[in-house]
Amino acid sequence: MTKDHGPSIKNDKKYEALRKKGMSEKKAARISNDPNSGKKGGKAKDYEDRSKQELYEKARQVGINGRSKMTKQELITALRNS
Known part of the structure; x- marks a missing residue:
């Protein structure tokens, strides 16, 4: 149970x-x-194939702090490690 x-x-x-x-x-x-x-x-797109805005929105959804100042690569790294 x-x-x-x-x-x-x-x-x-x-x-x-x-x-x-x-x-x-x-x-x-x-x-x-x-x-x-x-x-x-x-079937989701690879992070590298997404726009920075899409990555930013995903980072917002999962609660990653400091995302507004991150580069695309930093967003990808943060999403993979969250």
Whole structure:
């Protein structure tokens, strides 16, 4: 049975699976709360193929601080490491 992690976690089952894979609490929460996670099936464009504005918006969605001053490459690095 899946544990209830409270109102801040929208998908408890996904959260637990991600935590078991070794993800941090913050990253697992961010992924499990994203309604689009797991639905793209690997069909999303590579970060390098996206515009800086698209990367900025994705960084905003996942809560990366300092994104307004980042270059495209810095945004890509931050998104990959978040």
